[in-house]
Amino acid sequence: xxxxxxxxxxxxxxxxxxxxxxxxxxxxxxxxxxxxxxxxxxxxxxxxxxxxxxxxxxxxxxxxxxxxxxxxxxxxxxxxxxxxxxxxxxxxxxxxxxxxxx
Amino acid sequence: xxxxxxxxxxxxxxxxxxxxxxxxxxxxxxxxxxxxxxxxxxxxxxxxxxxxxxxxxxxxxxxxxxxxxxxxxxxxxxxxxxxxxxxxxxxxxxxxxxxxxx
Amino acid sequence: xxxxxxxxxxxxxxxxxxxxxxxxxxxxxxxxxxxxxxxxxxxxxxxxxxxxxxxxxxxxxxxxxxxxxxxxxxxxxxxxxxxxxxxxxxxxxxxxxxxxxx
Amino acid sequence: xxxxxxxxxxxxxxxxxxxxxxxxxxxxxxxxxxxxxxxxxxxxxxxxxxxxxxxxxxxxxxxxxxxxxxxxxxxxxxxxxxxxxxxxxxxxxxxxxxxxxx
Amino acid sequence: xxxxxxxxxxxxxxxxxxxxxxxxxxxxxxxxxxxxxxxxxxxxxxxxxxxxxxxxxxxxxxxxxxxxxxxxxxxxxxxxxxxxxxxxxxxxxxxxxxxxxx
Numbered sequence: 465x466x467x468x469x470x471x472x473x474x475x476x477x478x479x480x481x482x483x484x485x486x487x488x489x490x491x492x493x494x495x496x497x498x499x500x501x502x503x504x505x506x507x508x509x510x511x512x513x514x515x516x517x518x519x520x521x522x523x524x525x526x527x528x529x530x531x532x533x534x535x536x537x538x539x540x541x542x543x544x545x546x547x548x549x550x551x552x553x554x555x556x557x558x559x560x561x562x563x564x565x566x
Numbered sequence: 567x568x569x570x571x572x573x574x575x576x577x578x579x580x581x582x583x584x585x586x587x588x589x590x591x592x593x594x595x596x597x598x599x600x601x602x603x604x605x606x607x608x609x610x611x612x613x614x615x616x617x618x619x620x621x622x623x624x625x626x627x628x629x630x631x632x633x634x635x636x637x638x639x640x641x642x643x644x645x646x647x648x649x650x651x652x653x654x655x656x657x658x659x660x661x662x663x664x665x666x667x668x
Numbered sequence: 669x670x671x672x673x674x675x676x677x678x679x680x681x682x683x684x685x686x687x688x689x690x691x692x693x694x695x696x697x698x699x700x701x702x703x704x705x706x707x708x709x710x711x712x713x714x715x716x717x718x719x720x721x722x723x724x725x726x727x728x729x730x731x732x733x734x735x736x737x738x739x740x741x742x743x744x745x746x747x748x749x750x751x752x753x754x755x756x757x758x759x760x761x762x763x764x765x766x767x768x769x770x
Numbered sequence: 771x772x773x774x775x776x777x778x779x780x781x782x783x784x785x786x787x788x789x790x791x792x793x794x795x796x797x798x799x800x801x802x803x804x805x806x807x808x809x810x811x812x813x814x815x816x817x818x819x820x821x822x823x824x825x826x827x828x829x830x831x832x833x834x835x836x837x838x839x840x841x842x843x844x845x846x847x848x849x850x851x852x853x854x855x856x857x858x859x860x861x862x863x864x865x866x867x868x869x870x871x872x
Numbered sequence: 873x874x875x876x877x878x879x880x881x882x883x884x885x886x887x888x889x890x891x892x893x894x895x896x897x898x899x900x901x902x903x904x905x906x907x908x909x910x911x912x913x914x915x916x917x918x919x920x921x922x923x924x925x926x927x928x929x930x931x932x933x934x935x936x937x938x939x940x941x942x943x944x945x946x947x948x949x950x951x952x953x954x955x956x957x958x959x960x961x962x963x964x965x966x967x968x969x970x971x972x973x974x
Contacts, residue, residue, distance in 0.1 A: 773906055823941045826929070830888050843939065844884040844887030849880040
């Protein structure tokens with residue numbers, strides 16, 4: 465699922481009937497790409513959320529026939545990263561060695 | 567759903583029968599990528615719209631068997647952004663702290 | 669649908685049976701990415717075409733069980749653009765103001 | 771399938787019911803993009819894994835109705851590369867010549 | 873379908889049962905992105921191949937329930953390109969003029 469931030473509410477007066485009354489949120493990725501997501505969770509503006517794409521986006525809606533391709537699945541509280549960002553050692557010689565359990 | 571701008575009408579004399587008589591619009595993303603979308607809404611040239619992708623694009627058409635992968639879902643009036651664009655603080659130490667409700 | 673240019677015919681002696689006798693074309697996007705598309709239209713080399721992706725690519729084939737993910741849907745004659753490329757004014761304050769009909 | 775590294779456990783107090791009790795992992799690609807994946811394998815933090823996307827992500831879960839679009843399929847031990855990274859000779863004149871078997 | 877090069881065999885001791893005994897290959901695109909593909913063709917290391925994505929990847933496998941999202945469809949012998957790479961003339965004024973047949 466994609467990690468995006470809720471940046472606003474979308475206002476549009478004309479839309480296809482298949483979206484029903486779904487709440488539409490403008491979200492922005494860490495890379496700066498802005499998209500529109502349906503929101504069954506009620507995510508506040510400013511919060512980071514994760515959203516599912518493709519056919520799974522329909523299944524995540526109360527109305528499974530909603531023609532969305534991006535649905536907010538949950539509000540992120542936080543996560544801990546123990547792995548540094550500069551990790552390109554997996555190339556050429558493989559990603560690791562030894563046992564399959566780290 | 568993707569946010570794109572309608573930049574023109576597509577003219578093509580030869581196309582597969584499965585597109586029926588669907589109106590075809592040329593759209594451009596904020597990143598400059600140009601695509602072709604089916605348009606059941608009647609979006610005027612120059613307007614920003616949002617469009618759904620994948621199998622949802624078929625469901626958004628009056629004819630559900632139309633073989634599109636990008637359908638305009640609505641015309642955007644505007645949105646308000648209260649969140650600044652430079653928001654990379656979600657990395658490494660998580661996206662926030664404390665309660666799940668902002 | 670993606671806008672790509674037909675750059676050649678693909679020659680491959682070994683392929684999965686599920687592609688049947690579909691004509692395979694090498695296509696290149698405006699960004700320079702080269703892909704393989706099935707072609708039920710008979711698009712000449714050098715022409716710009718639009719192609720549908722994902723499950724719609726199968727539906728656009730005469731044989732709906734063809735395991736393609738990119739099918740040429742039509743040959744583009746031309747389109748007119750009345751909208752300049754530098755259009756980033758949709759950010760932060762919304763994409764427009766006033767009535768929903770442009 | 772995508773090759774990503776497990777960087778942490780996701781903590782979120784509010785999420786859609788359709789995810790059930792699936793374990794949610796934060797993963798990062800070699801390009802630095804951070805996503806959320808469901809994990810039926812039990813992949814330890816720091817390990818490189820491969821994950822399937824789209825509708826296949828649901829099929830890879832014990833509960834096939836889980837609304838994920840990214841599921842960890844296996845933990846990578848290593849791979850050997852005999853092919854140098856600078857390989858652009860496939861362009862313009864084709865990718866190779868002669869028999870189909872290398 | 874994507875054009876990628878087989879760079880190695882993937883070794884992983886723990887993987888989801890839904891992949892069965894499918895052969896897993898590490899492939900790399902011309903842009904340098906490394907992925908994992910299932911291989912029903914038996915593509916040798918070093919060869920350029922084309923691979924189908926999404927739900928079509930499952931259909932291309934002998935076992936249609938295999939939870940792959942990338943399957944090698946054929947080994948590329950070569951292709952001829954008669955079209956120069958610098959082809960951006962399709963923008964703004966359309967991709968061509970005159971008859972639909974080139």
